[in-house]
Structure formats: structure tokens, C-alpha cells
Amino acid sequence: MYKRHFIAVFILTNILFSQKFNIARIQYSGGGDWYSDPSSLPNLLDYLRTYTPMKKAGKEVRIKLTDNDAKHFPYLYLTGHGNINFSEDEVISLRSILSNGGFLHADDNYGMDNSFRREMKKVFPNKDFIELPHDHPIFSSYFKFNNGLPKIHEHDNKPPQAFGIFEKEMLVVLYTYETDLGDGWEDEAVHNNSWELREKSLKMGVNIIYFALTQ
Numbered sequence: 001m002y003k004r005h006f007i008a009v010f011i012l013t014n015i016l017f018s019q020k021f022n023i024a025r026i027q028y029s030g031g032g033d034w035y036s037d038p039s040s041l042p043n044l045l046d047y048l049r050t051y052t053p054m055k056k057a058g059k060e061v062r063i064k065l066t067d068n069d070a071k072h073f074p075y076l077y078l079t080g081h082g083n084i085n086f087s088e089d090e091v092i093s094l095r096s097i098l099s100n101g102g103f104l105h106a107d108d109n110y111g112m113d114n115s116f117r118r119e120m121k122k123v124f125p126n127k128d129f130i131e132l133p134h135d136h137p138i139f140s141s142y143f144k145f146n147n148g149l150p151k152i153h154e155h156d157n158k159p160p161q162a163f164g165i166f167e168k169e170m171l172v173v174l175y176t177y178e179t180d181l182g183d184g185w186e187d188e189a190v191h192n193n194s195w196e197l198r199e200k201s202l203k204m205g206v207n208i209i210y211f212a213l214t215q
Contacts, residue, residue: 020058021048021209024073026104027064030085035062036109037079040185047202048209052142065090071097075212076104079182081111084119091122098123098165098172103212106175107182110155120165120173129163129175138162138174141211143203149176150200152184152193171215174208181205 023041027034041060048057063070066089076097078084086094098104106116117129132138134148149160160179164171183191184201 020056021045021054021075021213022058022061022073024061024063024070024076026076026078027062028078028080028084029064029087029090031083031115032080032085032112033082033109034078034080036081037182037186037190039187039190040182041077043187044185044202044205048206052206052210054209065093065097071100071102074101074103075209076102078104078106078116079109079112081109082115084112084115086119086122091119095123099167102172104173105208105212106173107180108175108177109180109182110153113177116175120175124165127165129165129173132162132164132174136162137215138171138207138211141207141214143207145204145207149179149181150184150197150204151179152197152201153180153191155180171211174212 023045025034025041045057045059048054061073063073065086070093094104106112108116120129132148134146139145139148149162151160155178158178161177163175163177165173165175179201181201181204184193184198185205186193188195188198
């Protein structure tokens, strides 16, 4: 516990004052448009640079889980609409990354729920998703969200939910469902969302990043 917390604080300190923080988007091998919402992560990183002390926020880096440097990114991001599939090598690599200090944010871009849950069972057969309550620290790590995840797009008209997978007490996977934060991070012209709605999404993105790097 203490070793991983020290590592997290060390990473954040370096990001704030020296190293750049990049978000690694996962290019998974089968099914789903892993590349969707192309303006989302650049806009989130720009917001991070502008409105928080993380002036070293860098860029989106696109990786495959089987890349040699995949384990060097502390923050992984995954999205898509369709049928996500991990190869056996991707399953092994993702399990290793998440079991050794990595963090994955998976954002449901509508339609990936069943396949993502199935693939994560391959990664962690003995773990289940746990819904995060509204008082979980991720909703107050930088900005305050009293009611949990903001609702960005309607999809099936269900309330937004945040689910987590834990390695001991550490949140290693965050799955944001029925909210579509990535759509809120996109350029205004893409979905014609109001700035108020887009800013809620961007602020929640900041919270996720800060929590992931400091838990």
C-alpha cells in the first residue's frame, strides 16, 4: 500500500514540475472503433493545462497493449462503440500493467458494455465491477461532484454509473457507463453540446486523472 502510494505521489510531483503527462489511448486488436472521439483527449489535456497546476500535461499517445513501452504509461484510456476483443497477449499485458501500478479509464461510447465486461473478466477472472458511491474520493479529487458522474449523452436514458475494479484497496480500472464523457470532451461543433455540459465533462476528466495519480 505505502509503496504504491509513494510511487503515485512521486509520479504526480514529476508531472507537475518536470515530466510531461501523456494519456495513452489503447488500440485494441479486435472490434470496436478504438479511435472514436478524436478531439476528446487533446481537449481534455488542454483543459488540464489551463485550469489546473498540471502545466506539463502533454498529448494523446496511441499504443497497443503489446507494445514494449505500454507499461511505462501510468494512465490508459479505452473507448469504442462496438464489440471489443482482446487477444490473449493483450489480456496478459493489461493484467500485468494494472497489477503493477497502472490505471485504466474505460468510457462507454455506447454499445461496448457487454463486450468490455466480458474482456475484463478475462483480465481479472476473480474480480467483479463494484459501483462507486457518490461520496467516493474520485468525485472530489479536484472539483466537487455531489451527485457522482455528470450525464452527458442520453443513450438508453439510464442514470450514469461509475464502476471500479480494485487491486487490494487501489482502483485500477474505472468504467464510466451511460455518461459518455468522451463526447463531452470533443470539439463543440461535433455534438453541439453547451459549454456548461462540456465543462462538467472536462472537470470530471480532471478528477479522474488527479485521483488516478494520487490515490
